Amino acid sequence: MCGIVGLFAPGRDAARLAYFGLYALQHRGQESAGIAAGDGGTLRSHKEMGLLGAIFNEEILAQLSGHIAVGHTRYSTTGSSIVVNAQPLLERSDIGEFALAHNGNLTNTDELRSLLPVGTVMQASSDTEVLAKLVVESSGTMIERIETAMQKARGAYSIVLCSENELFAFRDPWGVRPLCLGTFDDGGYVVASESCALATVGARYLRDVEAGEVVHVTRDGITSYHVHVKDEFPALCMFEYIYFARPDSKFDNRSIYVARHEMGRRLAREHPVDADCVMAVPDSAVPGGIGYATESGLPYVEGLIKNRYIGRTFISPDQSMRSRGVHLKFNPVVENLRGQRVVVVDDSIVRGTTTPRIVALLREAGAREVHLRITSPPILHPCYLGVDMASYDELIAANYTVEEIRAKTGADSLGYLSLDGLIASTGRKRDEMCLGCLTGVYPTEPAEHERAPHALTRSS
Numbered sequence: 001m002c003g004i005v006g007l008f009a010p011g012r013d014a015a016r017l018a019y020f021g022l023y024a025l026q027h028r029g030q031e032s033a034g035i036a037a038g039d040g041g042t043l044r045s046h047k048e049m050g051l052l053g054a055i056f057n058e059e060i061l062a063q064l065s066g067h068i069a070v071g072h073t074r075y076s077t078t079g080s081s082i083v084v085n086a087q088p089l090l091e092r093s094d095i096g097e098f099a100l101a102h103n104g105n106l107t108n109t110d111e112l113r114s115l116l117p118v119g120t121v122m123q124a125s126s127d128t129e130v131l132a133k134l135v136v137e138s139s140g141t142m143i144e145r146i147e148t149a150m151q152k153a154r155g156a157y158s159i160v161l162c163s164e165n166e167l168f169a170f171r172d173p174w175g176v177r178p179l180c181l182g183t184f185d186d187g188g189y190v191v192a193s194e195s196c197a198l199a200t201v202g203a204r205y206l207r208d209v210e211a212g213e214v215v216h217v218t219r220d221g222i223t224s225y226h227v228h229v230k231d232e233f234p235a236l237c238m239f240e241y242i243y244f245a246r247p248d249s250k251f252d253n254r255s256i257y258v259a260r261h262e263m264g265r266r267l268a269r270e271h272p273v274d275a276d277c278v279m280a281v282p283d284s285a286v287p288g289g290i291g292y293a294t295e296s297g298l299p300y301v302e303g304l305i306k307n308r309y310i311g312r313t314f315i316s317p318d319q320s321m322r323s324r325g326v327h328l329k330f331n332p333v334v335e336n337l338r339g340q341r342v343v344v345v346d347d348s349i350v351r352g353t354t355t356p357r358i359v360a361l362l363r364e365a366g367a368r369e370v371h372l373r374i375t376s377p378p379i380l381h382p383c384y385l386g387v388d389m390a391s392y393d394e395l396i397a398a399n400y401t402v403e404e405i406r407a408k409t410g411a412d413s414l415g416y417l418s419l420d421g422l423i424a425s426t427g428r429k430r431d432e433m434c435l436g437c438l439t440g441v442y443p444t445e446p447a448e449h450e451r452a453p454h455a456l457t458r459s460s
């Protein structure tokens with residue numbers, strides 16, 4: 001999980017726009033952030049650990065002058081959470097310097113590393129650097145080098161890359177991680193992980209970058225190339241629909257809000273319950289909660305108020321921080337809960353550490369009954385493609401039955417949305433999605449050693 005943005009915007013301050021674009025993508029990663037900018041002659045960059053707002057100020061942005069920029073906000077899934085792994089990565093090749101920012105996770109990093117010349121100096125420990133070195137060590141134009149790297153890399157990657165005078169954006173042949181393209185009405189282009197970032201910088205959504213597509217932007221305009229590999233098929237991450245993406249974003253012109261609202265409606269039909277009200281937690285579950293309330297005819301209420309200045313617990317990768325998080329994050333609205341039979345709509349149960357605390361908090365506030373309704377099926381398998389769900393051990397649904405999970409959470413009842421209900425809610429076809437963590441079938445299989453239970457607990 002990371003957020004990326006790239007701009008080619010003649011006459012504009014691209015780094016400043018990248019900054020605001022990344023602000024719209026901060027939910028995708030909060031460990032580090034960076035921006036690289038080109039002015040036609042020089043490439044400059046700045047990156048640090050922490051939140052975007054704490055890293056950049058007027059003085060730093062003023063040094064990143066130019067009409068081209070790429071930016072990144074990071075949530076690590078491979079490579080340690082240290083500044084050397086922060087992005088964009090700056091690389092020097094025989095055809096010039098470039099900056100690269102990556103969202104996703106490669107599944108054949110060791111194989112790719114073995115293709116690099118002996119003695120290749122690596123600064124970082126992430127899969128992103130291996131991919132960047134592959135571009136450096138290939139031959140030909142930048143487009144040819146990118147195509148070579150795409151032919152060799154397996155796994156998930158949406159990437160923005162810029163030199164001092166060109167912008168490239170490319171997406172793996174399965175299209176696992178999102179990437180969309182927008183334009184300014186007076187000229188120039190933006191690419192971003194989610195369309196909410198386009199709106200933030202005043203750009204108009206054009207379309208999603210296609211799976212296996214390379215977009216090249218120069219002063220002469222925009223050119224598109226397609227790279228095909230063996231076994232490719234469209235496989236957008238279902239979890240983007242369930243949890244990650246902002247509800248005001250869209251994929252392939254389909255609204256995330258509408259999909260989540262429909263998940264809630266279908267959940268109400270699949271798992272009705274005698275209750276007094278419906279609430280949702282966390283924020284990403286609100287459209288599903290409203291959908292459940294609409295379908296069931298129950299009132300939608302605010303049951304827990306979130307302290308918005310505490311980060312998302314799922315995003316924070318440290319376990320001790322996760323367990324402390326919930327008490328810092330929520331405060332109950334007792335007047336809406338006392339004596340009530342409450343339906344709580346959540347979007348997923350991953351580790352199952354937060355849910356019992358939520359249920360306990362609601363009971364302490366006087367809820368008479370708590371009925372959990374989840375707008376996704378049980379998460380039974382790890383993710384090898386860039387989401388921090390790396391081992392069977394940590395997935396509660398991989399180790400316990402639905403009834404056992406209900407008992408562990410302390411809820412009166414528990415119901416998950418069916419896989420068919422989930423797929424139908426997105427408006428996409430089943431064979432257009434990655435459903436790996438739900439079904440165990442992945443678009444691109446990881447190398448055997450990368451399947452080890454803890455192999456991916458900390459990487460890019």
Ligand code: SF4
Binds near residue numbers: 176236239386435437
């Ligand atoms: S395995 Fe799950 S989380 Fe990972 S890419 Fe596939 S759908 Fe997304």
